[in-house]
Amino acid sequence: MAEHRSDSRFSGPEVDEHWMVNRRRALKWLIRAGYGAFALAFALPALALRALSQQQTEVASGDALVYASNAGGGTAGQPVMADDLAVGDGIQAFPEGKSDNQANLIQVVRLAQGDGAEGLVAYSAICTHLGCVVYSDLNQDGHIACPCHNSQFDPTANADVTGGPADRALPSIAVSVTDNGIISVAGQFSGPVGPQ
Helix, strand or coil: CCCCCCCCCCCCCCCCHHHHHHHHHHHHHHHHHHHHHHHHHHHHHHHHHHHHCCCCCCCCCCCEEEECCCCCCCCCCCECEHHHCCCCCEEEEEECCCCCCHHHCEEEEECCCCCCCCCEEEEECECCCCCCECCCCCCCCCCEECCCCCCEEEHHHCCEEEECCCCCCCCECCEEECCCCEEEECCCCCCCCCCC
């Protein structure tokens, strides 16, 4: 009769209970860390999108206009004076304190001599084709031109498209002149700014 041995070489591997408990804890911790990383991977882009979609300041009636750059005879951030614009001049301006929103950029053109806002027209300076900023100076034909794809808009005819791929006019915006000669906004854009 064969003798029954209790030799560990022939029995299954011994399992250290302490090691198994630590292994389970480590595995649970790794799974929780994985869930946390997965949640974070979704939360960070959502927070970034929320920050991007925060309400930006929009142009409003009564906003004084300030030069957007040092072009056009003005200094960036300084008020745009109606008397500073000669016939045929085009400049770009932001409503004071609202330059954080590119959609507020306004193209002001003097078409004729006049007192106050007479002879002045204003449009969005954002091209309706792909959203590029138009040139502040009028081209040789007296049109507002876009540097990206050469769309052109006639400021004497409600900024209607005269050439290029843009399919609609630049939205207009009414302006007035304050008692001290500063051009200010007198309404809202006539339509959506930029491409639609």
